[in-house]
Amino acid sequence: MQKLKNSLRISFLMLFVILSQSIQAQTRQEKKKAEVKRMIESKEYVFLAESATPLSGSVIRLTSIYFLKINKDSLDSHLPYFGVAFRAPMGTTESPLSFTSTDFDYSIKESKKAGFQVKIRINNPSDPDLMMLSITSSGFATLTVNSMHRQPISFYGELVSPDFLEKK
16 A cells, blocks of 8 residues: 555656646746847848758758848848859959848738748849748747849758857
8 A cells, every 4th residue: 555655646747847847948938939039120120041052952061150230220131042043244263142231121920820020132233132931939040042143042040149259
């Protein structure tokens, strides 16, 4: 009888520990989603690219710091480009995805799978002209860059706060 009581106590204790860990994990997920939503809506975040996938190739792991920094009034892109250009300026060695723009449209759409879709249309006539961010509620994202004169390219990475780049 004593063994049965002890095993029931241990079982209840284990059940309590499992349930409390599950609740803590849910609250962490909810906090992360709220933080991601706040960053997206305030237009104050950095997309930190970890890998690139060109249209005609396989995944390329990025070993340097490449990013897309979104501010309320500016867009700062420092991303590499791998792919085919249909028309490119002569004599340039800089990536076409390294630029700063203050003329862009920014729209947010909450997706059905608890994530976000951010559409950035760059209004000046240079490349690229459309950037689409598909962001999960945990902050991981895929950035697709469309251009009028180059093949599309996608990047995988995560959202971080703007002060992340200042620390590096």
